[in-house]
Amino acid sequence: MKEVEHKFLVRSDEYRALARKSTRITQGFLNTHPERTVRVRIKGREGFLTVKGLSNESGTSRFEWEKEISENEAAALLNLCEPGVIDKTRYEVLHEGHCYEVDEFHGENEGLIIAEIELEEEGQVFSKPSWLGKEVTGITRYYNSMLSNHPFKKWSEKEQDDG
Amino acid sequence: MKEVEHKFLVRSDEYRALARKSTRITQGFLNTHPERTVRVRIKGREGFLTVKGLSNESGTSRFEWEKEISENEAAALLNLCEPGVIDKTRYEVLHEGHCYEVDEFHGENEGLIIAEIELEEEGQVFSKPSWLGKEVTGITRYYNSMLSNHPFKKWSEKEQDDG
Numbered sequence: 001m002k003e004v005e006h007k008f009l010v011r012s013d014e015y016r017a018l019a020r021k022s023t024r025i026t027q028g029f030l031n032t033h034p035e036r037t038v039r040v041r042i043k044g045r046e047g048f049l050t051v052k053g054l055s056n057e058s059g060t061s062r063f064e065w066e067k068e069i070s071e072n073e074a075a076a077l078l079n080l081c082e083p084g085v086i087d088k089t090r091y092e093v094l095h096e097g098h099c100y101e102v103d104e105f106h107g108e109n110e111g112l113i114i115a116e117i118e119l120e121e122e123g124q125v126f127s128k129p130s131w132l133g134k135e136v137t138g139i140t141r142y143y144n145s146m147l148s149n150h151p152f153k154k155w156s157e158k159e160q161d162d163g
Numbered sequence: 164m165k166e167v168e169h170k171f172l173v174r175s176d177e178y179r180a181l182a183r184k185s186t187r188i189t190q191g192f193l194n195t196h197p198e199r200t201v202r203v204r205i206k207g208r209e210g211f212l213t214v215k216g217l218s219n220e221s222g223t224s225r226f227e228w229e230k231e232i233s234e235n236e237a238a239a240l241l242n243l244c245e246p247g248v249i250d251k252t253r254y255e256v257l258h259e260g261h262c263y264e265v266d267e268f269h270g271e272n273e274g275l276i277i278a279e280i281e282l283e284e285e286g287q288v289f290s291k292p293s294w295l296g297k298e299v300t301g302i303t304r305y306y307n308s309m310l311s312n313h314p315f316k317k318w319s320e321k322e323q324d325d326g
Contacts, residue, residue: 031194
């Protein structure tokens with residue numbers, strides 16, 4: 001029920017050739033309040049409802065609860081979500097025993113690419129592939145719940161370059 | 164996925180003697196926005212996550228989606244909810260083929276008692292028992308999501324008497 005993860009920008013598209021899988025993801029939010037986000041997701045043909053709590057100070061750890069639901073249920077719930085549905089393609093890339101999930105955003109967030117690694121516990125050692133860029137863990141504008149209301153294309157040049 | 168219901172105040176406590184079942188309910192909200200409320204409920208020893216959409220104009224009909232979850236999962240999610248957890252005892256009372264659910268509220272909503280009947284479709288005929296009071300369907304302050312933020316004990320005399 002607790003998720004530990006690190007987020008990075010990416011330097012190059014090498015991850016594509018290394019991916020073992022890519023899946024289209026559509027998701028919206030029933031709530032984007034940072035203390036209790038409620039996410040509806042269709043991933044491939046599967047549906048999920050996910051509740052996340054507040055992050056710790058460094059942004060690496062967060063309460064997370066997820067339930068699988070049917071694609072139809074998820075589609076019905078997506079209709080109820082706040083405006084700003086997110087559309088992205090997720091590449092799964094194995095690197096020295098860990099799986100990086102690389103999200104290429106579409107639509108209003110086109111141009112943004114984020115890699116995430118999920119760990120079993122705080123402080124666990126992991127290796128960074130050469131295509132990985134700057135770490136952006138804990139920077140709230142990269143949260144999907146924020147991208148929904150304030151998409152990448154509307155960021156200032158400074159915000160875009162800071163990545 | 165659509166709920167049709169009518170809500171009433173009650174005149175007397177006769178419903179208690181007629182009830183076939185009573186269950187304690189504790190519930191909170193991950194979101195109280197009227198367009199997309201997200202409710203976490205522990206009912207007896209069962210857990211539920213329920214999403215409701217906007218009501219129609221008369222307040223009788225509303226999108227509803229519900230998923231059963233474990234009591235432990237519900238307890239963990241209740242910790243994340245907005246302040247103002249609701250505590251009530253629900254009596255189930257059969258009356259001429261329909262089940263009335265009568266909620267006696269505790270804590271900050273003590274003194275409030277609401278009876279609800281759920282129908283299969285709009286306009287379906289149903290019979291009203293003698294202990295039923297004024298209809299309050301569609302009056303938003305009686306919504307549980309509103310009671311959570313603005314409990315009965317804090318209502319003005321006029322608001323309390325209007326029932």
